[in-house]
Amino acid sequence: MDLATRVGAVRLANPVLAASGTFGFGPEYDGLVDVAQLGGVAVKGISPEPWRGNPPPRVWETPSGLLNSIGLQNPGVERFLSEDLPYLRDRGATVVVNIIGRTEDEYAAVARRLDGERGVQALELNISCPNIKQGGIQFGHDPAQASSVTRAVKAATALPVWVKLSPNTHNLAGMARAVAAAGADAISAINTLVGMAIDLEHRRPALGGVTGGLSGPAIRPIAVRAVWEVSQAVDIPVVGMGGIETATDVVEFLLAGASAVMVGTATFSRPNAMATIIRELPDVLARYGFDSVRAAIGAAHPGRWPA
């Protein structure tokens, strides 16, 4: 069974990547996950300078879901390059660097710094994280701003640029078209949905950051719809994510139009989730009549419905 796939110019041995923010920079899962066997690793969002993030508690479980308000804590691009990147690079992992900023210039600055860095295969522009108050998020639902930041980042680097969209908008297709027109090489969908929970005992929000991002199987139907919509709205590839736990879930995303997928929350509960998925994917593809990952991409799109 041929598991290989491509996201634009980036060739992947298999379609299963670790999702940004859920896998650190790799060494945390040393001994549990062999990063070289993954399709790739999207590292935690990186800003020009270190960010502190939100006060704890930062996670809260919900039905089939998880709320988080990490707030994009990260060591900044310099420490990332000197301390964190080497682990993944040395093991030959395919590395996608998720980048964040408060302004267009900050996004561009990180992109410029990473340009030409050995061991980085692509950038993933996080214009969609619901966990910071200024910056980032407003790009997430304004096509004009999203287009502009994409253009700025493209101008700053020769690396492929994947733009990660927020589902917290009614206009996902419009956002996708805007960033595709601005030169994005792929679209990642989706980031988390804005949610919250109340700690009844303490009569206040459960998360230190008050609201948080909802991930996990609870959001899978929203993610599948997003991939479906976006992959039909634009010609660039889509990297799908949201609630993937099994190889069957991966096939659902492929059929909806994803060229690759990311796995996030599932890794917390089952560190071996990605390895298991990769192992079982050939059988599941075969069960539904596919002889390769590529054959399954978009196979449920209207033009291809069986009679």
Place this chain on the structure above:
Amino acid sequence: MDLATRVGAVRLANPVLAASGTFGFGPEYDGLVDVAQLGGVAVKGISPEPWRGNPPPRVWETPSGLLNSIGLQNPGVERFLSEDLPYLRDRGATVVVNIIGRTEDEYAAVARRLDGERGVQALELNISCPNIKQGGIQFGHDPAQASSVTRAVKAATALPVWVKLSPNTHNLAGMARAVAAAGADAISAINTLVGMAIDLEHRRPALGGVTGGLSGPAIRPIAVRAVWEVSQAVDIPVVGMGGIETATDVVEFLLAGASAVMVGTATFSRPNAMATIIRELPDVLARYGFDSVRAAIGAAHPGRWPA
């Protein structure tokens, strides 16, 4: 324990109403649910003329959730009044009529027809259903249009008007402010989120309507956040819903700022869910230190956080 609450001028014996579209018009649950014991019943969305709805399949289970694409099938306002309303009216239920239209005029027409009808206590304007292609949905994320349809309906009836918002927008607070300024008496939040699933075996969308609305516990964190946001953005009361299954869930919505709640999907699995909630609510309120429903409303809002 005092369970009474008010949604503007509408007094409710308890805060638990049946959510529109999940409880039909009452008689379907005859022998299972005593409608007079509920806080109230929001009936299926009603349009001027009958609507046919979407092709089946119309439901699909997802993790802790449910996708539906009923497509607002309904008998139209005339048959509703002659055939459906009497059951609820005769049993003294508090009735909220959910209304839908393809145009502002259609909304106003239903509102006008219901004005002064005995047995109708309020209207709930569904400007948020994701299951119809034209009409309805575009009101759901454009503050100007939402405001305009609210004004038109208010002009057509003396009944209290609750406007039901869609979570498929980044601008919930703006939507709430717009409809409040237009005279809405309350806000219902939330309707379902747009989602979909793929039927892998048939390589096509699982629902006849392709996309559908996601409900159930999966969306509860999004609903709680919506209630939190809206109840702090406007002065009119909020009726909260989305994934409520237990009395504890109800208290979470009250603390987030809801004055009453609706229960939808849970009724499918447990027809006695609402009765159980109403029975257990006094104990749960007491456990968290409240001596009435009213005392719990908004009790987790920032101004009221314990030191």
Place this chain on the structure above:
Amino acid sequence: MPQCELRVVEHREPAPEHVELLLEAPRLAADLTPGQFAHVWTPGSLRRPISFSRATPDGRVGLLFRVVGAGTRWLAERRVGDRLDVLAPLGKGFPTPEAGPVLLVGGGVGIPPLFVAAQRWAATHPTDVVLGARTADALVMADDFRALGLDLSLTTDDGSLGERGRVTGPLARWLARTDGGQVWACGPTPMLAAVAQLVGEERPCWLAYEQRMGCGVGACLACVVPGVGGDGQPEWVRVCHDGPVFSSRRLWWAGAEGEA
């Protein structure tokens, strides 16, 4: 249509991947109309509709199902002494037959409700039975029908039991050799469509349908299939409340629309 907790008193595996649970339910066993179903609680958002497979004189009812997904897997794990939370009896079953012969046509897990019909009416109506399945392994309840003294025509797609082919073979022969009478069928929707077409408009033909359900009681409008309204125009009918058993005349056969 009460909600009740029924005790499992027997757990059988009549065939691979098939389980029949017998539940203690004297009133249901007495009142049940063949073709009615139970909406059974399983973990998750929705109950599962399962037709009754038998009603015994000692007050038991059966639910016979094939394990196809998470809900039926959970049900298959119930053990004697466990209680099932069911809404039952739901829906409209087969009508009391008119005078004359009855042919029961069952496919796969469409067979069980027809056995209740046979229990109820085989003694008073000359009854023939056609049962079909993909393979011998999936052809359930043949012995139960035989125990009522009925002659069976069996078909399997692969010829592993009875005649190779579909139930439509024996059905066509029965129609050719029988004057009048009526056909009752339950099985996959394509089978029902084929049965309805073969039987035509002359004789009564009653079909037990399946559709994905929400509430199971008529409230949510999830379980519709295309029917014919009073005005001859298409209208949705609810499998849970208007059916699951419909006269073939009440159903709209124009397209495949609605054949989930």
Place this chain on the structure above:
Amino acid sequence: MPQCELRVVEHREPAPEHVELLLEAPRLAADLTPGQFAHVWTPGSLRRPISFSRATPDGRVGLLFRVVGAGTRWLAERRVGDRLDVLAPLGKGFPTPEAGPVLLVGGGVGIPPLFVAAQRWAATHPTDVVLGARTADALVMADDFRALGLDLSLTTDDGSLGERGRVTGPLARWLARTDGGQVWACGPTPMLAAVAQLVGEERPCWLAYEQRMGCGVGACLACVVPGVGGDGQPEWVRVCHDGPVFSSRRLWWAGAEGEA
């Protein structure tokens, strides 16, 4: 830090609403540092962190927990022969004590990790023990400590066992009468803050912290509490990876921020 499936070999209920599971795990039993924890799979999105409560010479480790929610309820239902999916041992435990006396201060379900410490070092270091809980019912493992030949000071909020009051009472007296030495504590965050304040900067004070966790391995940055960076400025430290045991000097005591 391997992921493994460990067999439950004993199920105890040391107190109402408290369960201790003993697991077969010879390597863990030998290698474990007191204060390390297991991240245990339970149904849902997240695992549950539970400290090890004992390590026996015959190759067993214990997890002792109070049933407070869905995860611990599910764990409490595990039976002998079931397997637990655990990531362990995780985190940094208590350091090897310096010369001199050790005081162990445990509150509620903070007691178990201190027992592992007592098992490991009571023979080589003069050890005193203060255990506190809300009521006698919630004061676990006193007999285990006694079996090591240790003297215990017990406190309960309601006076139902030992001294009425908090662990800070016996702690203050120990500090007054003891020269040097070191204090190791585990319990609710407010108790740890009080302990740190009383002990002050003179003596080593090690505290085992709690925080809500995601990954449990340092990747997600969920489990932070406010610490002191190399530059003396506040910085987040991860309970799962930098802790759960921290020197009180490494923690930032300015505000209540982070005390979940």
